[in-house]
Amino acid sequence: MKYIKYIILPVLFFAFNSCSVYNFTGTGKIDAKTFQVNYFQNNAELIEPGIERTFTQALQNLIQNQTNLSLTNSGGDLVYEGEIVDYRVSPMTATADQKAAQNRLTISVMVRFTNKNKEEDDFEKRFSFFYDYPGTNQLVGSQLTTALDVIFERITQDIFNASLAKW
Structure with missing residues (x-):
């Protein structure tokens, strides 16, 4: 019974030590303290006003919510920059009278990620x-807001996974 403390102490040490290597967002241990998201310009041929600001803020919010990193305006350990390169509406299916039954909004973003502490992650x-x-709807107002929310949620999560979670 007196040797039990020699068994429990190492087990507790390893249990608590392993918690710092992985967290619930899958980021593991990040060797950075700050991140910076530069303004993403909208360089798409078809311009939707304001989406560059919405995207930039969505990326900042996701990283802040899923990490302990501090947002900075310059000199960040992790730097995200790039531009919106494509904003396109395409008909997906047609009705019998040659009208679009369903449309698809596609947005593409080119991202340059720099990790000043670990260049191999760039x-x-x-x-x-x-x-x-639906092809009968116009892509304005709440329809546009919903579309941008869905698209930007997916793109920002993919960027997060590629840069920090390594999934």
Whole structure:
């Protein structure tokens, strides 16, 4: 019975030590304290006003909510920059009278990620996602807001996974 403390102490040490290596977002141990998201310009041929600001804020919010990193305006350990390179509405299916029954909004973003503490993690990559909506609806107001929310949620999560979670 007196040797039990020699068994329990190492087990507790390893149990608590392993908690710092992995967390619930899958980021593991990040060797950075700050991150910076530069303004993503909208360089798509078809321009939807304001989506560059919405996307930039969505990426900042996701990283802040899923990590303990501090957002900074300059000199961040992790830097996200890039541009919106494609904003396109395409008909997906047609009715018998040659009208669009369903349309698809596709947005693509080119991202350059720099990790100042671990250069082998740097990348430049294109991320894209889509939202389908009825052809009878106009892509304005709440329909547009919903489409942007769905697309940006997916793209920002993909960027997060590629840069920090390594999934």
